[in-house]
Amino acid sequence: MSAIAGIAKSHQSKTVKEMLSSIKYRGDEGSDIYFDDQVTEMISWTKFQEEDGRLMTEDRVVRDYATESHYAMAYPLASSFFLKRDPIGVAPLYYGRTQEGDLCFASEVKALLPLTHMIHELPPGSFYDGGEVHSYFSLEEKEPLQDPPEILAVQLKGLLISALKQSIKGNEVGSWLSGGLDSSALAALARPLVSTLHTFSVGYADSEDVKASRQVAEWLNTNHHEKIVACEDLIAVLPKVIYHLESFDALLVRSTLMNYLVAGMASEFVGDVLSGEGGDELFGGYDYLKSLQLHDLPKELIDITRRLHNTALQRVDRSASAHGLVAHVCFLNRAVVDFAMRIPPQYKIHDGVEKWILRLAVKGLLPENILRRKKAKFWNGSGVNDDLARYANSTISDHDFERGRRLPNGWLLNSKEEFLYYRIFQEQFGQFENLAWMGRTKGAPVQ
Numbered sequence: 001m002s003a004i005a006g007i008a009k010s011h012q013s014k015t016v017k018e019m020l021s022s023i024k025y026r027g028d029e030g031s032d033i034y035f036d037d038q039v040t041e042m043i044s045w046t047k048f049q050e051e052d053g054r055l056m057t058e059d060r061v062v063r064d065y066a067t068e069s070h071y072a073m074a075y076p077l078a079s080s081f082f083l084k085r086d087p088i089g090v091a092p093l094y095y096g097r098t099q100e101g102d103l104c105f106a107s108e109v110k111a112l113l114p115l116t117h118m119i120h121e122l123p124p125g126s127f128y129d130g131g132e133v134h135s136y137f138s139l140e141e142k143e144p145l146q147d148p149p150e151i152l153a154v155q156l157k158g159l160l161i162s163a164l165k166q167s168i169k170g171n172e173v174g175s176w177l178s179g180g181l182d183s184s185a186l187a188a189l190a191r192p193l194v195s196t197l198h199t200f201s202v203g204y205a206d207s208e209d210v211k212a213s214r215q216v217a218e219w220l221n222t223n224h225h226e227k228i229v230a231c232e233d234l235i236a237v238l239p240k241v242i243y244h245l246e247s248f249d250a251l252l253v254r255s256t257l258m259n260y261l262v263a264g265m266a267s268e269f270v271g272d273v274l275s276g277e278g279g280d281e282l283f284g285g286y287d288y289l290k291s292l293q294l295h296d297l298p299k300e301l302i303d304i305t306r307r308l309h310n311t312a313l314q315r316v317d318r319s320a321s322a323h324g325l326v327a328h329v330c331f332l333n334r335a336v337v338d339f340a341m342r343i344p345p346q347y348k349i350h351d352g353v354e355k356w357i358l359r360l361a362v363k364g365l366l367p368e369n370i371l372r373r374k375k376a377k378f379w380n381g382s383g384v385n386d387d388l389a390r391y392a393n394s395t396i397s398d399h400d401f402e403r404g405r406r407l408p409n410g411w412l413l414n415s416k417e418e419f420l421y422y423r424i425f426q427e428q429f430g431q432f433e434n435l436a437w438m439g440r441t442k443g444a445p446v447q
Helices: 013-021 149-167 181-193 208-220 231-245 250-266 279-283 287-291 294-306 312-321 334-340 356-361 387-395 398-404 416-429
Strands: 003-007 030-035 040-045 062-067 070-077 080-085 094-097 103-106 126-128 133-135 172-176 196-203 223-228 272-274 326-328
Touching (some): 003 013, 003 070, 013 030, 013 040, 013 103, 040 062, 040 070, 062 326, 080 103, 149 181, 149 272, 149 334, 149 356, 172 181, 181 196, 181 208, 181 272, 181 279, 181 356, 196 208, 208 223, 223 250, 231 250, 231 312, 231 387, 231 416, 250 312, 250 416, 279 294, 279 334, 279 356, 287 294, 312 326, 387 416
Parallel strands (some): 172 196, 272 326
Antiparallel strands (some): 003 040, 003 103, 030 040, 070 080, 080 126, 126 133
16 A cells, blocks of 8 residues: 545645654655645655556645555645545545644544544545535445346456456465455466465464465465464564554454464565455355345345445555555455445355355365355454453453443443453553544444
């Protein structure tokens, strides 16, 4: 990814450079700055984006993007800015106003904190005209397609390949690989498109993800890299993860730990990686979805897809950007999303099998046991299970938890694990009266 920042005030080069300096890991290979009598804006980028003129164009657009359909952008508008974010919210964008009332924006919250604590997240599929936020896109239920599933599977496969081609530059790319269906499917579809495919996995030594990813890597003949960790390694990296993630949501932090570590390993070999994020939300990958009536499934999938922008997609963005990587979430390519919204629900969960249509689309490209592998929560598949919850329970007293679990904005911390993460978050960023910009996992268990 790249990083963008700006303030609606003239000749503020020093201020905006300091804003970008706080998130320089998102792209420190090159930068460009613009200012006039009304505004100042700046962008920096990774070495893998150096030659891309779309980062800052002649009309002074600054743009953080992974692909044409995944972006956040800003350009001067009179004495303010026009801000816009992609339909699903893959690229992050936050804004606020200084005490003097000047509009400011940045790719991450920490870049705005020296100027304001009244932070707002620009919602996905919306733009800000300097005065109000307007929606230009919203996921909605669509009329289901009537084609037989075999035809739909072929079409889905073609759209995914097209999305991969839009993302892959050159003959080498990386892929985060858990050995689950989504990441394995993307790796299998990408393999014929490049001469060298690097795959990366992380987990406990005896974890199912590590074993499955080895099998997929061997099947696809990739350059496979793995990192074996233990609970102590995760505890040690917690402060860094929470600093980059800008969240204390327990399940989000827990899943980000492994993602952060695998991104660090990948950055030693490639500049771009493929991520399977979005497959579960589009095609019905979560076990609880099987308990719904089929006619209720489309609405629920839309709801959880709408929530991705400040939960799972924030994890992907921050894990990659912390190490200067560009992460491509090809399942959330606009054409793939539009098509997925029209796949009948009975082909998403079919005879009790989740993501049935996706399994059909990549049948023959992966080992049968990988095609049949059921969804495992990221921390369970990698072997973490409840280790972090047990660690938090051993370090946070009942008294401290009950006394401190209600936050100034009224939120209630769900567990001692979340309380532990909040302590670290508060040490790094201070206390917030407003946390509306921070997402929380739907249905997180309450202690």
